[in-house]
Amino acid sequence: MQWAALEEFIHFDGAIFRTLKTLAAHPGRLKAEYVHGRRKTYRAPVQLFLLMNLLTFAVTAWNGWNTLATDLYTYTTWTAHQDIARKMAQERLA
DSSP states (O other), X not given: OHHHHHHHHHOOSHHHHHHHHHHHHOHHHHHHHHHTXXXXXXOOHHHHHHHHHHHHHHHHHHHTOXXXXXXXXXXXXXXXXXXXXXXXXXXXXX
């Protein structure tokens, strides 16, 4: 019984790739398809959410990234959002 539920979440077929492609190319279409009852072609939202979280944690562990242990200097110097981080840090320190 437990394996059937696990298999349902991690089973790879064309649905996951169609879902990701539709999300990337036409973000609103997936919701419209789901609302109109055309759900068989795509992954369910909860399955997609859990799969993306699993993928995020796996990539983070593989790369050795640890967002919670990143120092302030890195955030305010080497990130894409360094200006926002620097402003927030200055406001907090003031």
